[in-house]
Amino acid sequence: MKKALTIAGKDFRTYFYSPIAYIVCSFFLFIMGWMFFFNVKAFLLRSMGFNMGKATSIAEGILRPVYGNMNVILLFLIPFITMKLFSEEKKLQTIQLLFTAPLTVTDMVLGKFLSAVFFVLFMLGFTLAYPAFLIAYANPEIGTIVTSYLGTFLLSMCYVSIGVFFSALTENQIVSGVLTLISGLFFWLISWAAQSAGPVWSDILEYLSLINHYNNFSQGLIDSSDVFYCLSFTGVFLFLSQRVLDSYRWR
Amino acid sequence: MIEVSGLTKFYGPRAAIQNLNFSVSAGEIVGFLGPNGAGKSTTMRIITGYMPATDGSVKVNGVDVFDDPIQVKRSVGYLPETPPLYLDMVVEDFVTYAARLHDVPKSSLKKSVTSAIERTGLSHVRKRLIGNLSKGYKQRVGIAQALVHDPKVLILDEPTVGLDPVQIIEIRELIKSLAGNHTVILSSHILPEVTATCERIIVINKGQIVAEDTIDRLTSRMQHGAIIYDLLVKNPSDAGIASLRSLSMVKAVKVDGSKISIEIDPTQSDSRDRLIENAVASKMGVLEFSPEKMSLEDVFLQLTKQQ
Structure with a gap:
């Protein structure tokens, strides 16, 4: 575990040596800031009575759309963060350093996973400005803010674990990123298929869909089944990454 | 120190090395000599635990590489054919990272890194990006990375390839200075390279040991x-x-x-x-x-x- 943190620390710092991190981070904050601004504006117009007197809460009118969209944007941006994790090391053969150092493959996978998770947390850290703004000028539901962040964080972990898996699978960063994005979309849109599937399948597909598990968090609820889903989803993909990397040397 | 017995490695149906047997005693410098594709790199990769063997065993300091790879990796320093360098890192940071990966205790981290950098003559470029260094310096960073944890065994895969004559001599001197405290295996496809640094050579061809002896005896044997x-x-x-x-x-x-x-x-x-x-x-x-x-x-x- 100490080695995993060593790797994570080094890789986290490496993010800031390349332009991709700055591009991803600034694009994310630009879109999020824009979304926050327009949601606040729309909310103010509505609360001034332009919506036929139907009042909405801050949680309903601002927090849900903003953090819901944040999840979608992260789904598209996280592949850019994870695509190089193992791919680049394999391509440049720097992975030999890790494979000949006294550490386990699990250390490597956890290290890479944590470095990307740290970077996502770094990006999420900036978005704390929005709730800070709301708290300063209004009276938002703190609980909903907390669960929104928890849900976003758990879903991000799922996306990152998919990214770790595909970067372990290929030494081509583009392929790794694209496959991560496609899989993320697949697990997101799987609920559409659920609507037209039979009774049993519909339940299964609904459960598998990533975004469905965010709904409760966005309403201020922490359901243990959602937490369990995200953690086991992450666990499965990290386990698969570990298997893939372990077999890499046998070929 | 290193005992290799019956080592065999297949890549699919093709055997890269077949039934290699040799041993290296502590403090010795041994050269692997062979043409490209003879199986030198494969043998070294197996000894370092990077790659598992199809058959046979490797023992480093009495510990089997397959049974306890972590223990073996702790006592082995390895410079692969292409040095594993992160081009966007500063020399000092990279060597520190390698030291931490190799279990150098925190108390002696700074000392180990400084000594590795000094021994490989990198002191004046320690703050520079690895990507901006010349090939000779990159090779030295690779060697620094291999010896930062003061390993008992050093495995250097073609350490002087692509260097200019002055750099070659410097690297040779460095390798010679390591003898005694470290057991060194180095590979090369250039005969004078091996004769200049090694006490004993193992000649490999097509995955098999063709000859194994001291340089003097090998030369006289070759001349009947x-x-x-x-x-x-x-x-x-x-x-x-x-x-x-x-x-x-x-x-x-x-x-x-x-x-x-x-x-x-x-x-x-x-x-x-x-x-x-x-x-x-x-x-x-x-x-x-x-x-x-x-x-x-x-x-x-x-x-x-x-x-």
Whole structure:
């Protein structure tokens, strides 16, 4: 575990040596800031009575759309963060350093996973400005803010674990990123298929869909089944990454 | 220190190495010599635990690489063919990272890193990006990375490839200075490279050990026990060659243009001075007198012929 943190620390710092991190981070904050601004504006117009007197809460009118969209944007941006994790090391053969150092493959996978998770947390850290703004000028539901962040964080972990898996699978960063994005979309849109599937399948597909598990968090609820889903989803993909990397040397 | 027995590695149906057996004792510098694709890198990768063997075992310091890779990796430093360098890192940070990966305790981290950087002559570039360094310096960073945790065993895969002559000499000196405290295995496909640094060489060809001996004995074996000198002259004359032939210690003389190969009876005492005196006296205009140099091709031809 100490080695995993060593790797994570080094890789986290490496993010800031390349332009991709700055591009991803600034694009994310630009879109999020824009979304926050327009949601606040729309909310103010509505609360001034332009919506036929139907009042909405801050949680309903601002927090849900903003953090819901944040999840979608992260789904598209996280592949850019994870695509190089193992791919680049394999391509440049720097992975030999890790494979000949006294550490386990699990250390490597956890290290890479944590470095990307740290970077996502770094990006999420900036978005704390929005709730800070709301708290300063209004009276938002703190609980909903907390669960929104928890849900976003758990879903991000799922996306990152998919990214770790595909970067372990290929030494081509583009392929790794694209496959991560496609899989993320697949697990997101799987609920559409659920609507037209039979009774049993519909339940299964609904459960598998990533975004469905965010709904409760966005309403201020922490359901243990959602937490369990995200953690086991992450666990499965990290386990698969570990298997893939372990077999890499046998070929 | 290192015991390799029955080592075999298949890549699909193709055997990269087959039934290798050798051992290296502590403090020795051993050279792996062989053409490209002979299985040198594969053998080294297996010893470092990077790659599992198909069959056979490797023991480093009595510990089997397959059974306890972590323990073995702790005591091995490895410089792969392409040094594993993060080009966007600063030299010092990279060496520190390698040290931490190799379990260098926090208390001696700074000391280990500084000493590795100093030993490889990197002190004045320690704050520079690895990507901006020349190939020679990159190679040195690779070596620094391999020896930062003061490993008992150092495995260097073609450490001087692509370097200029000055750098080659510096790296050789560095490797020689490591002998005694470290057991070193290095590989090369250049014969003088190995003869310059190693005490013992293991010649590998097509995945098998062709010869394994000290350099002196190997050379004499290659020449079938005879000693051969090459004499380079300006104007070879029949009379001069005849007078060389008449000397008692000369077994045979071969003439090839201005190059005269003289085979000496090894049982007689060293009499090179008489050879030269004779050659000078016959006024052939001596340009050069040297022991016969064998190219790698000759070595393989000779050694494989004996098998």
